[in-house]
Amino acid sequence: MDSNDQHLHFDSLATKRVEVKGPVNSLSTPIYTSSTFYLDNAQHGAALCLQDSVQDGQSPWLYSRWGNPTNDVAERLITKLEVGRSGLTTAATYVTSSGMSAISTALLALLHAGDHAVFPTNIYGGTHEVITDLLPKMGVSVTCVDPSDINNFVNAIKPNTKMLYGETPANPTMILTDLAALGNLGRTRNITTVVDATFGSVYNTRPLEHGIDVVVHSATKYYGGHSDLIAGTITSANAALHDRIGHYLRLLGGTASPHTTFLLQRGIKTLHLRMERHNQNALRLAQFLQSHAKVERVHYPGLESHPQHELAKKQMQPGFGGMIAFEVRGGADAGRRVIESVQLITLAVSLGGVESLIEQASTMTHTMVDRDTRERSGITDGLLRFSVGCENIDDLIADLTQALEKA
Ligand SMILES: Cc1ncc(COP(=O)(O)O)c(C=O)c1O
CATH class of the missing domain: 3.90.1150.10 (Aspartate Aminotransferase, domain 1)
Structure with a gap:
């Protein structure tokens, strides 16, 4: 027992933090359930709250809605898989509390009142409700097109179009969106491209390799693979977009639980x-x-x-x-x-x-x-x-x- 604790009462001893003894060398990722992380001093806390860099040897974790070490391992693992052969070194991922959380967070972060976005007519039902209910309420207008012909996206673009969205293969009709053509269109017209690649899974389809800006998944599906978790992912190689999405993810609160991201990592191994x-x-x-x-x-x-x-x-x-x-x-x-x-x-x-x-x-x-x-x-x-x-x-x-x- 720490001799400094000898003066404490039973209730204080029971609740006081006991540090993990290290090094531990755990092969599997520990589940860090901590909602908050203790600070070395006031300057450490202030730096983390300002998102400044911390001193060498200091923990980078502040509060689990802002980031968590178990989630971080899942996020880095997923980034490697999504990057595939694209060679993109700037890519990063957020794991979210559901696929819908990933989609709504990306849309709310990247679209503003007065913007216009183009979506496929056939998309997942939840996404359909976001674009027919939530986005119009925010003052974002939407055009839906048959995604099997890229010209339908081209023809739907207006001066205020800020997003081209794809879901490939589409749920449930299995219609494909040409990822290279969509990525190219977005780049040449300076419009952000977002693709939901849940149906094909990252094993078969990696939209970043085809020039798409933001990839979302319902990780509930193939990433998890065992029908025992609900989660989502958002990956982007564009640091400005990634930061904006991260800011809104913290505000909207769709952070994943570390219990879930542990299961997710376990699922990804197979x-x-x-x-x-x-x-x-x-x-x-x-x-x-x-x-x-x-x-x-x-x-x-x-x-x-x-x-x-x-x-x-x-x-x-x-x-x-x-x-x-x-x-x-x-x-x-x-x-x-x-x-x-x-x-x-x-x-x-x-x-x-x-x-x-x-x-x-x-x-x-x-x-x-x-x-x-x-x-x-x-x-x-x-x-x-x-x-x-x-x-x-x-x-x-x-x-x-x-x-x-x-x-
Ligand atoms: C293509 C697609 N995107 C997103 C979602 C939503 O994912 P979640 O249920 O994890 O929120 C689903 C759910 O079925 C889906 O099929």
Whole structure:
């Protein structure tokens, strides 16, 4: 016992900080749950609050909404993966409390009243609500376009356009946005480009390599990979954009929990193994579904029948991801019978986990999108969204075969 503590009462002894003895050499990242971090002296605290550099040997941590060592490890790991072969040395990442937190924070940080932004007609339902509800309330106007042709983005640009936003492959229609063309358009017109790359995962698609400014992910999906956490990521190689996003992340408070970022790091250690299986299984299942008499249409970028298969080969490497959309002959009712008949595959929203999940977009994940927008973006009533997991391929084919018999 510290001899200086001998005068203290039981309640003070119980609550007083006890330092970790080091060095510890922990191979896995410790979960630093501390909301706040003790300061060496007043000058140390003042420097951290002003975001000035601290003296050698001093802790850079002030308060976990502003930054946390467990989160920092996840952020640096994700940055390396997102940078890929782009050679960008200035990239940095924020891990956020959800994918929606990543998206809303990036949009609120980068758009102001009077600005205009261009979005794809088909996007994730939550993002759709942000652009139809939240952004207009802030005085930001939005134009939605079919993202499969870059000219639609070009034609939508106005003098006050400040953002071009992509989601590729799109949830749930699997429409692709040409990342190199979008990045190039943003650069030549001096407009910030933001891309949600959740569906393909960082293993298959790295928008920074194609000149995109800001990449967002729902890390709840492939990054986490086990359907046991909610998180998001925002990565940018532009320091000014990154700082602005960081400022608003601190104000909006969408910081991730260190418990979550620990799980995230653990998930990432097997991301490449999981993705290899997702890629293989999904391609085989897309081919199986395409040749099945009860299936009307299959949307998978790895199929030659996908209208953007050539683009997919350019910007989805080494595979085409684990997400498939398909329509069963007989429309919504037939589709409903299929999702209620699966046994190995689970009827649930979300995606990107090791277990296969299936859902009906029009009545579940995209029910908040009005019918007209759903129809314009190809979300038919019967469209099923299938997140192909890491199970044995023969078992998956057997399950779908018996479920399709009930269609
Ligand atoms: C493409 C895409 N972006 C963002 C989100 C939102 O992510 P979260 O649920 O982690 O907030 C989702 C959720 O399904 C998604 O599919």
